[in-house]
Amino acid sequence: MPSLQKGRSQSFLVLAIIFVAGAGVSAALFYGLSFIDGNTDGVENVVSHSGGSPNEQDTSVSESEPSEALPTKPNQKKPLTLEEIVQLGGPLERNTALHSVLTHAAEDQVLDMLETSRHLDPPAHVQTQAIILQRLARINPQSAFAQAKQFDRPRTLPLLTGLFREWSQIDLDEAVTHAATLTGDRKLAALEGVLTERSDLTNSAHREVARQLDDERYAINLITQEIISQSIDEPERVWNESVLEAKHDPKLAEMLKEIALNWVEKDGLEAMDHIIESLDNSLSRALISTAVLREVARTDPSGALRYAMTLDFDPYHDTKYAVVDEWAKSDPQNAFESISSMEQTGRKRLLMKRLIKTWGGFHRESLLESLESLPTELVSFATERVMSSIASGRPDEAAKIVAAMDDDSLKMVAARRVITLWSMRDTEAALDWVLNEQGLESQRSRLLTYLLVRYVRDNVDRAMDLALEQPLEADEIGLEVWVVAQLASTANTGDLDIVFEYLSRVRDGATKMEAYRLVGLELVRRHRTEKAMNLVQQIPEEGKTKYLAQIFGSWAISRPNELVESLDQMPSSEYASMAALALLRSDPQSNQLSTDQTETVKTFLTEEDVKRLDE
DSSP states (O other): OHHHHHHHHHHHHHHHHHHHHOHHHHHHHTTTOOOOOOSSSSOSOOOOSSOOOGGGTOOOOOOOOOOOOOOOOTTOOOOOOHHHHTTSSSHHHHHHHHHHHHHTOOHHHHHHHHHHHTTSOHHHHHHHHHHHHHHHHHHOHHHHHHHHTTSOTTTHHHHHHHHHHHHHHHOHHHHHHHHTTOOHHHHHHHHHHHHHHOTTSOHHHHHHHHHHTTOHHHHHHHHHHHHHHHHTTOHHHHHHHHHHHHTTOGGGHHHHHHHHHHHHHHHOTHHHHHHHHTOOOHHHHHHHHHHHHHHHTTTOHHHHHHHHHTTTTSTTOOHHHHHHHHHHHHOHHHHHHHHHTSOSSHHHHHHHHHHHHHHHHHOHHHHHHTGGGSOHHHHHHHHHHHHHHHHTTOHHHHHHHHHTOOOHHHHHHHHHHHHHHHHHHOHHHHHHHHHHOGGGGGGHHHHHHHHHHHHHHHOHHHHHHHHHHSOOOTTOOOTHHHHHHHHHHHSOGGGTHHHHHHHTTSOTTHHHHHHHHHHHHHHHHTTOHHHHHHGGGGSOHHHHHHHHHHHHHHHHHHOHHHHHHHGGGSSSHHHHHHHHHHHHHHHHHHOOSOHHHHHHHHTTOOHHHHHHHHO
């Protein structure tokens, strides 16, 4: 490449002449700065146009064109090559020397240096290529753009950022047009270069450029960070200047929140009055007040809660719950005492429940120790919350706590919660606990019903076997009833026949009668009334009347018109009369029958049922 070599020689000759010419000439050519040739082989004092570190990407170079080559004096040192520059002692020295050479390099020389840079060690790539490309951008931005795109990711990203910083100063419209041809992270790198360099543009111009490059959010972030920074010292002024534009723009809500936080931190909660009054949007008030008071609650929870309670006029305000959450995380006992001192209202009860919920999640042992001090109506709720918190991570630990409880009603509440969560992870372990834990003897039968429901979904045969294995006291309802009922309520309508298979295994007596009743009611709910009526044939005579009364009662409430039309199709006049009686007893509440229908229904009543209706 003879022409490139010739151009490089001319450029280096100019530099040599500048060394000899002295400080005055050097100052004129290098923006008032000089570098002095010493006895060392390196460049001792070469000052660039920007003077910045390459890692800071402040790598702008002069737009001056190469000067005419001057004769080189015999004792003038030859200017450093790129390979020599990257070997200099520190980044400032390397940058200074590189800027000095590039300031007077022509396009072909810059391209030659860029090509040379590709063969340097990786650290040298980072230190030199961005600067070289920026100089090329000053001479021929489109050529620089083409060169930058040839680099592989991620090296191309900082190169594009530096390139577009330069290009945006030369020709903003052209820079944006070319940036729009990029995709993904390359386009974002270009956008970063344009917006960080062109801080002189208005906010709306920044957003417009970002919209053209498909990332308005990036521009908004830059704008908001600058505004938030200003609000640290003058929050009231910045708020008043920003709120009119930002309060109706969801994208700027986060900025308003940060300004409000700065204001309250500087002037206290008194600033909240002005903040709330200047927001005419309920949702904005809720979001900003919640964020601010949640932050205040970390240092002044009592004051934050008092202020939050004044915001209840706004239906969107749940700020008080956010404050209670923060207080419960740091000091639940003090939060409890403060809320307990409030007047007895619905709001107080809601705040207490919120406190207990968060208390159980963050300080489980503390809440367990405080159960006796809670209002009676909240003890069960608190027990469930704290056991949920423990059982979700350590169900075996929760099981030990439950077994040691003295209060049977609380033990049942806690045990149900443990079973629900434990069975999701290990059903067999939960079953083993219920069957063998001595501390659950009086609750065992009821607790097994909750587990059997789980087994029905996964293994109905296992559920039925477990239920039938449990001993049955006189007149006691066997657990298999709940297996059959759960199966009936979850089976697909087309698979209901499977219910009758398991129904046949139910033990006789009160258990079988209860099973028939539950299955019959489910059949009516599923619009399978014919099967519900046929089921009566399997019921002992002494139980048929009670079964039919409940079947017709459910049918009359859910679909009265259908039952009216079915009256003349009943197997017997006694059945028809029972159905008519159910319709007439339910209609005063539902008022779904017309006058004519009511009169028709009455014609199906037997004399005995007429008397029952009048009772």
